Amino acid sequence: MRHIIPKTYREALEHLKSGSLHILAGGTDLMVQNRAWSETPVAFKKDTLYVYNLEELRYIEREGDMLHVGALASYDMLERHPDTPSALKRCIALLASPGLRRVATLAGNIGNASPAADGVLVLYALDARVVLDSADATREIPIEEAITGPGRTAFEDGEMIREIRIPLEDFDSERFKKVGGRKADAISKVSFLGAAAFDGDVIKDLRLALGAVNTTVVRRREIEAQYQGLTAADLKARSQEIREAYAPYVRPIDDQRSTATYRRQVALNLIEDYIHSL
Amino acid sequence: MKKQDISRSIEKVDSREKISGAAAFTSDIKLDGMHYAKSVRSPIPRGRIKQVNLPSLPKGYVVVDHRDIPGENVVKMIHDDWPVFPKTEVAYIGEPILLVVGPDKEKVAELADAVEIEFEELEPTFGFTNSAIDLHYDKGDPDRAFETAARTVSYEYETGYQDQAYIEPQGFVGYLDEGTYTLVGSIQCPYYVKNAVLATMAADEDDVRVIQAPVGGAFGGKEEFPSLTATQLAVALRKVQKPIKFIYEREEDMIATTKRHPSKVRMEAALDENNNIQGLRAHVGLDGGAYLGLSGVVLSRGMLAATNAYTIDNVWVDGDVYVTNTVPNGAFRGFGAPQMIFAIEMFIHHVAKEVGEDTYTFRTRHQVSQGDLTSTGGVYRDPIILDEMSKKAEEISDYHRKRKEYEDPDTFKGIGMSWFLHGCGFTGSxxxxxxxxxxxxxxxxxxxxxxxxxxxxxxxxxxxxxxxxxxxxxxxxxxxxxxxxxxxxxxxxxxxxxxxxxxxxxxxxxxxxxxxxxxxxxxxxxxxxxxxYKQPDYIEWDQDRMKGDAYPAYSWGVNVVEVEVSKVTYEVDIKHVWSVYDLGKAIDERIVLGQADGGQAQGVVGLGYLEVMEHEGGALKQKNLTDYIIPTAVDMPKTENHIMDNPYPLGPYGAKGVGELTLVGGPPAVALAIEQAIGRRVRKAPVTPEYIMELIHNG
Structure with missing residues (x-):
């Protein structure tokens, strides 16, 4: 196995031409997934490109109403940055442990494509987009197109994430709820992000996203759209209907962390409870 | 000069070396020419070993198995059923079959991966069916108590696996010192290890030396299992004649080492016309796993706690250890008592509810007093201050007011109380x-x-x-x-x-x-x-009939736990734990308080609510610390502990047992609090959000 440590982003992209490589930023998923006997090297099954020291990708910049998050910006940097959306900050405060947050990245979370990744859930709700570079092209795709299934992305060999673009919008209401096996340092059994913006008493923007209940994060723009233009009171009156509208998309599994029945019930409770809070 | 009270705390003598990292744990030991050993394990729950196909072994690399054992192929404990290296059959997933030993770790790992073992798979046994140990005792005339009962009430209770989750996994470093097998390791019982190695190596007393390294937690998990790893290592030392490091990885430790026994306890009470319990029947079932190990003793301690802190005149207690094709279960802080105390505390409460009595009054009426007879007809000789303790616990927790307030089902809040005892020292004689x-x-x-x-x-x-x-x-x-x-x-x-x-x-x-x-x-x-040691003359114990004084002394405790349950996610916020302990006399108050916090973390939060371990076809589903959830600092509630002096004449300065007491009463206290919060009867621990949801929706 080759371990490649490029000095520049350009050099990294050149290496990526050679085929399928692990791209390692913080390593908080890859190192665990490929762990080996203590005191022996990590057991990667593919050549690995270590991008962690590419300082040119370690940035968070605001440009008008858009936040540009470089691929190597850690969760810790995001949590401290003044322009990071509050919904993402709420999520980061409960994500993994302080040590992991120092090195883990949003880009890595996207690349790992776990349906239980809390950071990715927030990106779905905030209409984030992913900028991918290869040695000779660049493209930008919405987050829901970037992730295609558990551990699967739409990235081509040769591509890597340069940055994530998050539109900065104001919401009148926001709720992030992580349901893990314990209060801190746990992988989500279910996670939820709800956000809403009002024009007076009328809902002008409603966003609901659920994590760990399907192969990818669940966000249904068509359902959200149906309820825009209603007053909060009308919306609350229809909370049961909204709950039922999401039911077909909540298709969790039984695993070592929880049961499908529990995840389903809690995911739908979270939606209903959020609607009632508006 | 007047001496200071012994309870007054001093700085723990090993705090600095542990905090600074200076302490040399087993894994820190490095010796010249050190080799490494790795286990090859059974991938199936039960089967016959048909053939072992080894890769070609480079010079200096060897495989160690049952053929290399000079003495008995038995891990010497109580029973002779646990082999050092299995010869013909494997009995659980993760069972270590042989060792690969050599100087380079990567090479050892590669060779261990390349070992192929052909099995003839056999039908595995799971659950509470295949009894291998059956114990019984009774007191008074239980048959008559049930025949003449005005009414009877019965319930069944269950508890799950619990892993000790010590920070430091199992391990030894071994070397031959002028022919002496010298084993340095993370252990609780140096002489258990020594005696097991003597039997397996057919060695003389002076040929085996066992040294304790600093231990990164044990909680019972390093009571019997190190006897297996030590004997395997000694066999390897004899063959390899080089120093060997043999340390389990976390996942090996979790799949292969002893856990707390899952339990099923059936309780039945015979009540007289005044709703007093005149008779109690209990059946205690423990899932022993693949080999018996200490399971019989664990069962016995569990059964002995059947009446807990209550006096009941007529008692019939039966218990079984069931052998299954799962990881062997064994010692864990509390040693059978947490399972039993969960059952009896929930049951006392459920009986009271069934007959429409106030649960607190009902308990008080059955509470033990000095001079009463124990469950096995021994005598509670020493002063019992449970009255004072429960009053203190009520007062500091505001128990009665909250209990009343939280009867309103809309609060989704609850408060629960448990009373408990723990027999100090070895069971019986x-x-x-x-x-x-x-x-x-x-x-x-x-x-x-x-x-x-x-x-x-x-x-x-x-x-x-x-x-x-x-x-x-x-x-x-x-x-x-x-x-x-x-x-x-x-x-x-x-x-x-x-x-x-x-x-x-x-x-x-x-x-x-x-x-x-x-x-x-x-x-x-x-x-x-x-x-x-000389047993006090007045202690009489009949092991066969389980009659007499099972313990020379008892420590006592009261836990009160307050919770709030989320209606949306069914998660429990354990808000506060109040505890009062009678452990005779604290030899160092801060150390006792440390035991209290740790015991509550494992008892109230861990076994009571958070820690889930299950197997599917013999394969544990939670096999690392990502999936096996133990409490973090954030999950710990506020705690308030009171230590009451009640010196035991034969303990040093009056001290009795501490370590286990702080765990055993936790699960029922939190379960009763959750029971009140959700208005449903809880019969299983841990009381997980998944179980709470089920209770709320299905009753």
Whole structure:
């Protein structure tokens, strides 16, 4: 196995031409997934490109109403940055442990494509987009197109994430709820992000996203759209209907962390409870 | 000068070396020419080994298996069913079959991966069906009590697996020192290890030496399992003739080492016309896993706690250990008592509800008093201050007011209380007949006194408390009394570090030895003082009929837990735990409070609510610390602990057992609080959000 440590982003992209490589930023998923006997090297099954020291990708910049998050910006940097959306900050405060947050990245979370990744859930709700570079092209795709299934992305060999673009919008209401096996340092059994913006008493923007209940994060723009233009009171009156509208998309599994029945019930409770809070 | 109260805390003598990282744990040991051993494990729950196909082994790499054992292929404990290396059959997923040993770790791992074993798979056994140990006792006339009952009430309770989740996995470093098998490891019981190795190696007493390294937590998990790894390592040392490091990875440790027994307990009460319990029947079932190990003793301690802190005149208790094709279960802080105390505390409560009585009054009416007969007809000889303790617990927690307020189902809040006892020291006549503990103090010419005992500091504090105790008796400064890590070459067998016996029994002997030494003290001379355990004359125990005094003394406790349950996610916010303990006398208050916090983390939060471990077809589903959830600091509620003095005449300065007491009563206290919050009867621990949801939706 080759371990490649490029000095520049350009050099990294050149290496990526050679085929399928692990791209390692913080390593908080890859190192665990490929762990080996203590005191022996990590057991990667593919050549690995270590991008962690590419300082040119370690940035968070605001440009008008858009936040540009470089691929190597850690969760810790995001949590401290003044322009990071509050919904993402709420999520980061409960994500993994302080040590992991120092090195883990949003880009890595996207690349790992776990349906239980809390950071990715927030990106779905905030209409984030992913900028991918290869040695000779660049493209930008919405987050829901970037992730295609558990551990699967739409990235081509040769591509890597340069940055994530998050539109900065104001919401009148926001709720992030992580349901893990314990209060801190746990992988989500279910996670939820709800956000809403009002024009007076009328809902002008409603966003609901659920994590760990399907192969990818669940966000249904068509359902959200149906309820825009209603007053909060009308919306609350229809909370049961909204709950039922999401039911077909909540298709969790039984695993070592929880049961499908529990995840389903809690995911739908979270939606209903959020609607009632508006 | 007036002496300070012994309970007054001092800095733990090993805090600095542990916090700074200076302490050398087993994995920190590096020896010249050191080899590494790795286990090849069974991937199936039950099967016959048909053939072992080894890769070609480079020079210096060897495979060690049952053919290399010079003595008995049995891990010497109580029963002879647990092989050092299985010869023909495997009995659980993760069972270690052979070792690959060599100088380079990567190569050893590669070779271990390349070993292919062909099995003929056999139908595995799971669940509570295949009984291998059946115990029974009774008291009074239980048949008559049930025949004449005005009514009977019965319930069944369950608890799950629990992993000790010590920070440091199991491990040893071994080497041959002029022909002596020398094993340095993370252990609780140096002499258990030594005796097991002697049998397997057919060696002479002086050919085996066991040394305790600093231990990164044990909680019972390093009571019997190290006897397996040590015997395997000794067999490998004999073949390889090089120093070998043999340390389990976390996942190996989780799939292959002993856990707390899952339990099923059926309880039945016979009530008279005034709703007094005149008879109790209990059946205690433990899932023993693949090999018996200590399961019979665990069952016995569980059964003995059947009446907990209540006096019931007519009792019938039966228990079984069921053998299954799963990881062997064994010692874990509490040793069968947490399962039983969960059942009886929930049951007392459920019986009261069934007959429409206030649960608190109902308990109080059945509460034990000094002079009452125990479940096995022994006598509670020493003063019992449970009344005072429960009053204190009510007062500091505002129990009665909250209990009333939270009856309103809309609050989704609850408060629960448990009362409990824990028998101190070995069950029955174990101390007298099996352990026969001996301790030694050795004084050098310069007046330095060394404590020579086999008791292990695994975080619970004897490195500090024994020195404090002996120094206090001898009127010496702490620095003049040393307690080196136990080494069987120098220390007598003072018994295993288990059963909350360390301070009460070993410490008791040390205090007496120190008194002897003080009385015979001669300046400038080398002197020794020995003491041997002698059971008090009034203790009578019939092991076969399980009758008489099961324990020389009891510690007591009350836990109160307050919770709030989320209606949306069914998660429990454990808000506060209040505890009152009678452990005789604290030898160091802060160390006792540390035990209380730890016991509550494992008992209230862990076993009561958070820690889930299950198997599917014999394969554990939670096999690392990502999936096996133990409490973090954030999950810990506020705690308030009160220690009440009630000195036990035969304990040093009155001390009784501490370590297990702080865990055993936790699960029912949190379960009863959750029960009130959700208005449903809880019959299973841990009371997980998944179970709470099920109860709310299905009753």
């Amino acid at each position: 174990g101390e007298q007949e099996k352990i026969k503990a001996r301790v030694k103090l050795k004084k050098d010419a310069d007046g330095t006194v060394r404590i020579l005992v086999a008791a292990v500091d695994m975080g619970q504090g004897p490195k500090t408390t024994f020195r404090k105790l002996v120094a206090d008796v001898l009127d010496l400064p702490l620095e003049q009394v040393l307690f080196p890590y136990p080494d069987t070459r120098y220390v007598p067998d003072s018994g295993p570090t288990v059963a909350s016996r360390t301070m009460m029994v070993v410490g008791g002997l040390l205090a007496r030895a120190a008194k002897d030494l003080k009385e015979s003290w001669r300046e400038g001379e080398v002197q020794e003082a020995m003491q041997r």
